[in-house]
Amino acid sequence: MLVKTYGSAVHGIKATTITIEVSVGQGVNFFLVGLPDNAVKESQQRIMSALETNGYKFPKKRIVINMAPADIRKEGSAYDLPLAIGIMAASEQISSDNLNEYVIMGELSLDGSIQPIKGVLPIAIQAREEGFKGFFVPKQNAREAAVVNNLDVYGVEHIKEVIDFFNGNSTLEPTVVNTREEFFAHANSYDVDFADVKGQENVKRALEVAAAGGHNIIMIGPPGAGKTMLAKRLPTIIPPLTLREALETTKIHSVAGKIDRNTSLMTRRPFRSPHHTISDVALVGGGQYPQPGEISLAHNGVLFLDELPEFKRTVLEVMRQPLEDRVITISRAKFTVEYPASFMLVASMNPCPCGYYNHPEKECVCSPGVVQKYLNRISGPLLDRIDIHVEVIPVPFEKLSAAPPAESSAQIRERVVKARQIQEERFVPWAEVHCNAQMSSKLIREFCKLDEAGSAILKTAMERLNLSARAYDRILKVSRTIADLEGSERIMPQHVAEAIQYRSLDRENWAG
Template identity: 50%
Template sequence: MIAKMKSCALNGFEAIVVDVEVDITLGLPVFNMVGLAETAVRESRDRVRSALQNAGYTFPMDRVVVNLAPADFKKEGTGLDLPVALGILCARGLFQASEAASWLFAGELSLDGYLRPVKAALPFALAARDNGFKGIILPKENGAQAALVKDIEVLAPDHLTQVVNFLAGKAGLAPLEPDLSMLLETDGTDRENDFSHVRGQTHVKRAMEVAAAGHHHILFNGPAGSGKSLMAKCLPGIMPEPSFEEAMEIARVYSVAGVAREPGQPLGARPFRSPHHSISDAGLVGGGTVPKPGEITLSHNGVLFLDELPEFRRSVLEVLRQPIEEGVITLARANAKATFPCRFMLVGAMNPCPCGNLTNPDRECTCTPAKIEQYKNKISGPLMDRMDILVEVPRLSFQEMTADGHRESSKSIRKRVEKAREIQTLRFKKAETTCFANADMGPKLLQQFCPLDAQSSRVVEQAMKQFNLSGRAYASILKLARTIADLAGAHDIHKPHVLEAVQYKRLDQARDDFG
């Protein structure tokens, strides 16, 4: 007899519906599994056998063949344990196959029949909805996450017998209600990393406000101990509250990767990732025989902070160039191809020289000019060109560090940022474009939304000639000026907006030449 159950397996970032076909025929006792099953899936034979026996069911002493279709991609993980076990029980007549036809099943079995959680519960639930299933049945620990998906029922038992009794009509299972508090933030301000704790650095805070308002990449340059890392950690607190769609994208990324959020942090909170400079190419952008998401994908809709930027291997930094532009990364391997989202805000931090004291007024730099030049050249020109904002972060004096006075909170800055984003959202909606922030504008939108008057045009022309800026830098100045105008509530771009934008491209020289 043949029984069919429906399950899911990950293929890159997508969950693919898998037909679990179980055939039990007379013959020597054997359990074969076909359909490109990787090691963890093949090992389910022993888990399923023990789970069925310890749950009070009889394992067939016949020839059992399990086929996982389609067979053109490798199935990974342990989520196929439950549908395999149910297929065997269905083939033996414990319940009708029609009762299981409208449900998707996923779950790992322990040897005593209890269900263990699996990764990618959220993509599995989305696949159930998108493929017209009534709902999904998966372990109790995965239930709350899967219940975030609308328009399907989510059942989350904790033992195999509960699933069998439900399908046999002997007992019921109550669908879970969604708990949106586990997805969205109730208070966007991170109290531990708040701008009210940052003393001085007014111009740096302003640059970060502009970066958050337009989703611009930013690079901090300053001596050790000037507060670069502290301010970078404050950035998510001034970014706009993620929409439901953005929060679901973030939660889906972490579900696919099987990475837990920090304790108490909602699933859809904007991520802040800060990998060590020893990270590999695959660790940063993703990779492996079967492609897995890297740090840039885990930073999707959030912040990727690269501290001590010149210490990263140049080959690692160079792989960032295309993802920064595209917002997605496609990883192609011999047996698999996967596309992952990676729309992140890149924040870099570096010292002015190897010893870190070149711009420190209180300590003498011990580096030779050749060493300083070699240090700066670790970051390629094309990558530097993609940094919209370059800002100097000076070390504070004792008086500045100990001075009392009002310091604006992240919550207050965030209100201005959200207002600027609302202006952009409305603008792009009228233009019927998928662009979501000023930093994403292409040539057509730049021409439409960033016209310059005569005075502003002369400022940009002078900056282009004097600083030998590229075409990408020119576009970056226009995008920055548009964001600065949005923060000011101005409909058109004017000279002050352009002057500030030019300063962010070459801060050290622009202050002297255009201030």
């Protein structure tokens, strides 16, 4: 007898429906075709044990299974459940009347219990688009899949539940998640707040400007000045995720297997902080079966690189193209996978190996030339993609002990959201541009016009501070963001003056 069940294969963040054709006839062999990897081939032993442990028969006949389309590689153990149900139906142990209405995915244990899998959300979205009635998933993945409406999602813990469902011996209640209610209930819940930070008003202002325009930022300062603490609070002032952004972010984390069983939808912007020993493949994504890297897991959020010069040169250089294109393309001989990578880069570093260059109290013990050599670990092209450079000075004891209450993240976020709304309206004709940091040279010429006074200030700064030519566009972009924060249509001289302050590392004499 020939029976068809349906599973799905995930490539990148998109799913392709897989038709599993099972034929049981005369003979004693087991054939599994359709480009399965080793994990899929090993499913025979898991299925056999799961069925026999629960009192069902594994047919002692000739079994041929084809996984179509046969030119797409099938990876992982998530096909155990659809293969098992197909074998049961083809050997007439369960009814196959409505199998074609469901997508089935799950890994089997030897006792028949079902283990969680990766990439459930893209599969559920594809199943709904192709008109399937329901989707059987491991119980741990049910809430994640239930984000998709107009699709009955059944979370199952044991193969017996699925067999009884198709035989009509029991019914299953679909998992229901109110996506909008879930999203808005947890959208602004953070454990940290800018109100906790004493002093550092100039750095808070720089972070506010960075959040308002989507600008990349680097903080330079001695150990203990508060760089990491400030960076961790940046997501609290970035505008909340939209529902579309939340869904896109959740898909990436679903593919990487980073969604826990209690989470249905990611409601907070990601904050990724990889250690400086990370490899280039782990950062941008890849591997034999390409998985998303840290830059994709930070999509729609913040990628924080602490102690930037300590990262390997090759690791930092692979970020150059994704920072411009906001997408990473991983190519292999037989296929290409594309992952989104639109993130804010936040970096921190000590000014020198000892950490105390330019410190107001402690003396730097580095020998001549070492400071510049340390800074040179970061290449010019990468530094070129960082709009704001800000120096972080340690807060003296007097300010720590007697500082008045600081502004909360909610207050700062209000201003940032208003500035972002202005930018969204400005860039309506350009679908790929959402904030000032994404402006091209053409858009800079159109929206960043300076008056005579502003031009004079910028010219003077370029000459006197020995600013490099690459700082010119960055200053204009940041000036536009500062103007938006004030609700000004025109870029005023004071906006340009503030933007010039945020180019510390472009000064030729910065490191002596």
